[in-house]
Amino acid sequence: MGAPPTGSGVGQAGEAGTLPLVWLLSTGGTIAGTGASSTDLSQYRGATLLGAELLAAVPEVHHCARVQVEQVVNITSPNVTVDVWRRLALRIDEIFRADAQVAGVVVTHGTSTLEETAYFLHLTVRHDRPVVLVGAQRPATAISADGPLNLLNAVRTAAARQSRGLGVLVVMNDEINGARDVTKANTYRVETFRSGELGFLGYVDEDAVMFYRASTRRHTATSEFDLAQITQFPRVEIVASYAGASIAPLHALAREGVDGIVFAAPGAGSLSDAELDAVRTIVAAGGVAPPVLMRSTRTGNGRVLGRRSLDELGLLPTDNLSPQKARILLMLALTRTRDRAEIARIFSEY
Numbered sequence: 123m124g125a126p127p128t129g130s131g132v133g134q135a136g137e138a139g140t141l142p143l144v145w146l147l148s149t150g151g152t153i154a155g156t157g158a159s160s161t162d163l164s165q166y167r168g169a170t171l172l173g174a175e176l177l178a179a180v181p182e183v184h185h186c187a188r189v190q191v192e193q194v195v196n197i198t199s200p201n202v203t204v205d206v207w208r209r210l211a212l213r214i215d216e217i218f219r220a221d222a223q224v225a226g227v228v229v230t231h232g233t234s235t236l237e238e239t240a241y242f243l244h245l246t247v248r249h250d251r252p253v254v255l256v257g258a259q260r261p262a263t264a265i266s267a268d269g270p271l272n273l274l275n276a277v278r279t280a281a282a283r284q285s286r287g288l289g290v291l292v293v294m295n296d297e298i299n300g301a302r303d304v305t306k307a308n309t310y311r312v313e314t315f316r317s318g319e320l321g322f323l324g325y326v327d328e329d330a331v332m333f334y335r336a337s338t339r340r341h342t343a344t345s346e347f348d349l350a351q352i353t354q355f356p357r358v359e360i361v362a363s364y365a366g367a368s369i370a371p372l373h374a375l376a377r378e379g380v381d382g383i384v385f386a387a388p389g390a391g392s393l394s395d396a397e398l399d400a401v402r403t404i405v406a407a408g409g410v411a412p413p414v415l416m417r418s419t420r421t422g423n424g425r426v427l428g429r430r431s432l433d434e435l436g437l438l439p440t441d442n443l444s445p446q447k448a449r450i451l452l453m454l455a456l457t458r459t460r461d462r463a464e465i466a467r468i469f470s471e472y
Contacts, residue, residue: 142225142281144187145217147210148173150196151232153269155261164310166261168198168232176230179262180270187225187281199232199239199257204355204453207242211349218249226252226280230273233257233306233314236292240301241447244290245454245472250343252285255292255301259312268295268312275326282331288323289341298324300337302472305422305444318423340471347454356381356456358449362420363387369400375413376404382414382452385437386445391417391426393437401435414438414465416452418445428466438462441469 148154150169154176157166173191183189194213195206214227231239240255247253256276258269276293279285290301295313303317316322324333340346357380361371365388375383387393393401405412418440419426426439440448448469455468 140188141184142187143221143223144189144225144277144280145227146173146177146189146191146230146277147213147227148176148191148193148196148230149199149202149206149210149232151199151230151236151257152261153230153232153256153258153272154196155258156263157261160263160265163260163264166263168261169196171262172196173230176262176269176273180274182274183277186274186278189277197232199235202232202235202239204242207239207246208349208352208355210239211243211246214243214247214253215249215349218247218251224251225283226254226285228273228276228280229253229255231255231257233259233294237301237305237315237444238446238450240290240292240304242450244301244341245345245451246347246349247290247342248345248348250287252280252282252288253290253342254280254285255290256294258294259310259314271296275331279326279331284331284333287343288333288336291323293326296326297322298326298331298333302337302339302341302443302447307422345472346458352454352457355453358382358384358453358456360384360386360445360449363393363397367394367397369396372397372400372404376407379410380413381456382416382449384416384418384440384445384448384452386420387417387426388420390424391419391432391439393417393432398432398435401437405436411460412436414452414456414460414462416440416448416469418443418448420445436462438466438469443469 152168154171155166155168156170254276256272260267272294279293292299292304299317299322306314307316308314416438425442428439455465
């Protein structure tokens with residue numbers, strides 16, 4: 123569903139004539155990293171600065187919004203866990219529930235797993251006010267650090283009324299991406315976050331926050347996943363498929379009793395004869411319920427479609443979700459059902 127161009131000025135005032143209120147939840151990452159010199163662009167230490175220090179370095183933010191800072195954790199993003207996701211989602215819900223005047227929330231985050239955190243929040247935050255994730259490809263001490271402008275633009279986006287109802291957003295490099303589609307596409311370049319062939323949602327320019335499209339899939343306020351009702355997350359793992367891939371990891375995970383397995387498969391979710399034989403063995407095994415099995419693609423674009431012979435084996439398609447995002451959706455789906463028809467319905471709606 124396309125969205126008409128909509129904009130928001132830099133200093134948009136609230137109903138009472140004051141600047142919008144935005145919460146900044148800080149979690150660490152490169153945006154909070156420091157190096158020994160201004161040219162340390164890769165040999166730096168992440169998660170050394172606190173959120174209050176990041177905000178203090180960008181006084182321009184105070185022309186756009188009133189900002190309340192909270193340090194949730196201070197870690198590099200490979201160390202982010204499901205528990206951190208849950209903590210963030212519940213805290214964001216609490217902030218929105220406690221104060222109707224909060225315009226939005228910004229989460230500073232390392233870029234390595236930022237897309238996963240964004241998608242989890244996209245599925246579990248229960249409000250339509252904007253949640254914006256932001257990071258940096260260069261540490262705060264770099265001669266051309268991208269974090270300060272990214273942070274300013276993230277706050278502007280969170281404060282913009284036009285950001286409401288669009289789900290969780292990722293703002294970096296002057297671009298707004300949707301949490302469902304976005305992925306990190308380059309190791310060091312500042313233009314790393316991309317939404318593949320579907321494209322990003324809009325721009326953050328000097329004069330305005332502009333949106334041009336929106337996702338039609340369910341999220342946030344319309345999501346059926348309620349963390350208040352979830353006490354434990356099912357275990358879902360990703361298995362890489364490639365030419366000559368061993369089936370040992372697949373059998374090992376099945377023996378461990380995992381709840382779900384997502385194949386990061388080549389092409390349109392194709393698997394080898396050896397992998398399919400392993401699937402048949404796992405599905406036919408008695409005793410403990412076999413894991414729910416799903417086919418994703420490692421290509422980065424395009425849908426994985428149902429195929430009768432694979433559907434009959436219980437190998438469900440993941441549509442166009444990346445393996446890492448299919449894992450997140452399957453984890454949440456399994457908190458509600460193990461019925462494959464219901465899981466297929468969930469993947470068609472989200």
